[in-house]
Amino acid sequence: xxxxxxxxxxxxxxxxxxxxxxxxxxxxxxxxxxxxxxxxxxxxxxxxxxxxxxxxxxxxxxxxxxxxxxxxxxxxxxxxxxxxxxxxxxxxxxxxxxxxxxxxxxxxxxxxxxxxxxxxxxxxxxxxxxxxxxxxxxxxxxxxxxxxxxxxxxxxxxxxxxxxxxxxxxxxxxxxxxxxxxxxxxxxxxxxxxxxxxxxxxxxxxxxxxxxxxxxxxxxxxxxxxxxxxxxxxxxxxxxxxxxxxxxxxxxxxxxxxxxxxxxxxxxxxxxxxxxxxxxxxxxxxxxxxxxxxxxxxxxxxxxxxxxxxxxxxxxxxxxxxxxxxxxxxxxxxxxxxxxxxxxxxxxxxxxxxxxxxxxxxxxxxxxxxxxxxxxxxxxxxxxxxxxxxxxxxxxxxxxxxxxxxxxxxxxxxxxxxxxx
Numbered sequence: 001x002x003x004x005x006x007x008x009x010x011x012x013x014x015x016x017x018x019x020x021x022x023x024x025x026x027x028x029x030x031x032x033x034x035x036x037x038x039x040x041x042x043x044x045x046x047x048x049x050x051x052x053x054x055x056x057x058x059x060x061x062x063x064x065x066x067x068x069x070x071x072x073x074x075x076x077x078x079x080x081x082x083x084x085x086x087x088x089x090x091x092x093x094x095x096x097x098x099x100x101x102x103x104x105x106x107x108x109x110x111x112x113x114x115x116x117x118x119x120x121x122x123x124x125x126x127x128x129x130x131x132x133x134x135x136x137x138x139x140x141x142x143x144x145x146x147x148x149x150x151x152x153x154x155x156x157x158x159x160x161x162x163x164x165x166x167x168x169x170x171x172x173x174x175x176x177x178x179x180x181x182x183x184x185x186x187x188x189x190x191x192x193x194x195x196x197x198x199x200x201x202x203x204x205x206x207x208x209x210x211x212x213x214x215x216x217x218x219x220x221x222x223x224x225x226x227x228x229x230x231x232x233x234x235x236x237x238x239x240x241x242x243x244x245x246x247x248x249x250x251x252x253x254x255x256x257x258x259x260x261x262x263x264x265x266x267x268x269x270x271x272x273x274x275x276x277x278x279x280x281x282x283x284x285x286x287x288x289x290x291x292x293x294x295x296x297x298x299x300x301x302x303x304x305x306x307x308x309x310x311x312x313x314x315x316x317x318x319x320x321x322x323x324x325x326x327x328x329x330x331x332x333x334x335x336x337x338x339x340x341x342x343x344x345x346x347x348x349x350x351x352x353x354x355x356x357x358x359x360x361x362x363x364x365x366x367x368x369x370x371x372x373x374x375x376x377x378x379x380x381x382x383x384x385x386x387x388x389x390x391x392x393x394x395x396x397x398x399x400x401x402x403x404x405x406x407x408x409x410x411x412x413x414x415x416x417x418x419x420x421x
Contacts, residue, residue, distance in 0.1 A: 001025045001117065004046040006064065007079065008032040008056045012102070016050060016109075023110050034059030041068050048116060053080040075120040077112050079104075145237040146225075151176045154234065163241055165212040180237070181209040185217060205242050217243040272399060275302045276406065283410030289313075292410045293325045296384075296403070301327035303399050306388055311407075312360060313374070313382035314338065321360070321382070331361055331385050341371060343380045360385040370397060372404035376411040 003025050007013040017027045028046050031037050034055055041049065049068055053061040065076040081102040097116035100108060143160030147153055153176055156168040164171070164179050171179055185207045208216045220239035227233050282295035293311060300309045308328035312321045320335035321342075339359040360383065361369045367389040374382040384404050388396060 001047040001113065002028050002044075003113075004028050004037065004040055004044070004049045005030045006032070006034070006037040006049060006051045006055065006061065008052060008054075012052075019106050019109060023106065023113075025113070033057035034061060034064030037064045038067060038071075041072055041074055045072065046074060048113060048120075049074055049076045051076050051078055053078055073124075075116045075123075077116050142238050142240045145171075145176065145180060145239075146234060147176050147237075148234045149232050151235075153179070160239070163208070163210070163216060163218075163239075165210045165214065176237075179211055182206045182218075182220070183209065205246060208239070216241050217246050272303055275299055276402065279403075279406055280409075283406060283413065286410060286414070289324075289411075289414060292407070292414065295410065296407045297325040297327055299406075300384070300403055303403060304386065304388075304396055306390075307396065307400075308387045310360070310385045311374075311382065312336075312385060314380075324382075331387055332359075336360065339371075342383075343373065358385075361387055365389075368396070370400055372400055373408075374404060374411060375408040376414075381411060 003020055005013050005016050005020075005027060007016065007030065013030045013032075017030065020027055028044050029040050031040055032055065035057055037049065037051070038059075040046075049065070051061045051065050051068075055061050055064070061078065061080075065078070068074050068076055075097040077098040077100060079100050079102060097119050098112035100112050104112075141159060143163050144155070144157040145153060145160050146155035153171045153174055156164075156166075156171045158168065161168045161171070166179055183206065185205060205217045205219050208218045208220075210216065218239045219242050220237060223236045223238075225233040225236060276299070279295055279299040282298075283292060286292045286295060293313075296311055297309075300307075300311075305327075308326070308331055310323050310326040310331040312332060313324050314321050315335075318335060319337075321332075321338055322335045323330060323332045336359040341358060357363050358369070358371060360371055365387055367387060370384075370386040372384045372386070373380045374384060384400065384407065386396075386400055
């Protein structure tokens with residue numbers, strides 16, 4: 001090893017030089033003050049410094065050792081003839097690599113140098129490992145926070161700092177809760193109460209409340225740091241912003257729901273087309289009013305199963321409108337007089353603004369209410385009365401209108417036949 005000797009007693013320094021060379025080391029220089037030691041270390045970069053604690057000059061060996069290691073990382077072995085408590089305490093504060101009491105023999109010096117060299121290699125490896133770990137944690141795409149056992153922040157990587165809206169230096173030493181608050185996205189409760197996991201075994205995404213008031217959807221994991229004795233030494237938190245990913249997932253889910261809705265609508269329309277085709281065929285084959293009634297009611301039950309529907313026909317003999325068929329619970333149970341809406345174009349009333357009292361729909365029913373005229377050769381001979389409890393049922397009016405139009409064509413085909421009530 002290349003050794004610098006810092007000793008203000010020349011006889012001891014010469015003896016040290018000879019001993020070092022004898023055990024296989026080289027002596028770069030011998031200096032007598034702390035100031036000279038700093039200059040020599042900066043210029044020649046020795047592998048080891050043998051430092052007397054008591055030196056001539058303004059700087060003692062303890063202060064010189066502190067600066068040498070903090071500035072250049074060169075290990076220092078202290079040499080001293082003083083073993084009083086005060087000197088030992090001061091020397092230990094400088095964290096020497098070894099400590100030799102004068103007088104010492106060659107074997108003691110050799111062991112002290114070997115121990116110092118070994119400890120220095122371990123320290124270099126540890127520092128390299130820490131640099132590698134810090135570089136890794138700094139460069140990964142996830143946010144990383146490390147705390148001590150008291151939940152004070154000891155490390156924040158740049159990604160975590162950016163997501164939290166802070167600088168890494170701003171967070172060090174503060175309680176984790178000052179910058180990192182999680183709540184359950186759906187309930188707003190503290191995320192600690194969330195125990196479920198997703199399909200990949202991770203906790204479900206939670207909402208991170210940042211210092212600047214933003215809300216981020218994040219996935220996070222917490223791992224405890226345990227010492228060799230199992231004691232808690234803090235935690236490592238790894239989290240990532242999944243807001244954009246969740247937005248895409250939500251869009252895909254919405255698209256799937258819309259596709260499912262469109263498929264259902266297409267299936268319903270295909271079913272309606274088949275039903276209407278069957279109705280048109282049945283009406284074309286009908287030879288009596290009763291066959292027409294039956295075909296209309298069967299088609300109505302298939303096309304509008306959620307409605308209550310009643311077919312009513314006017315009987316001139318009684319001057320009343322008679323119910324002749326229905327699906328669901330009938331709206332009209334007995335013949336009723338013609339209403340003021342008789343003969344008007346088809347109309348629908350909903351929950352809002354429904355002031356018309358219709359004889360064909362019991363008063364007080366709240367929802368979608370429709371009356372559609374049935375004609376024979378242009379003359380109104382009856383109507384199709386419909387009710388659904390949902391005022392925004394939507395789409396049913398057009399279906400009902402087509403059903404009424406086909407019914408009118410069916411009755412017009414019964415040219416010479418009467419229509420009993």
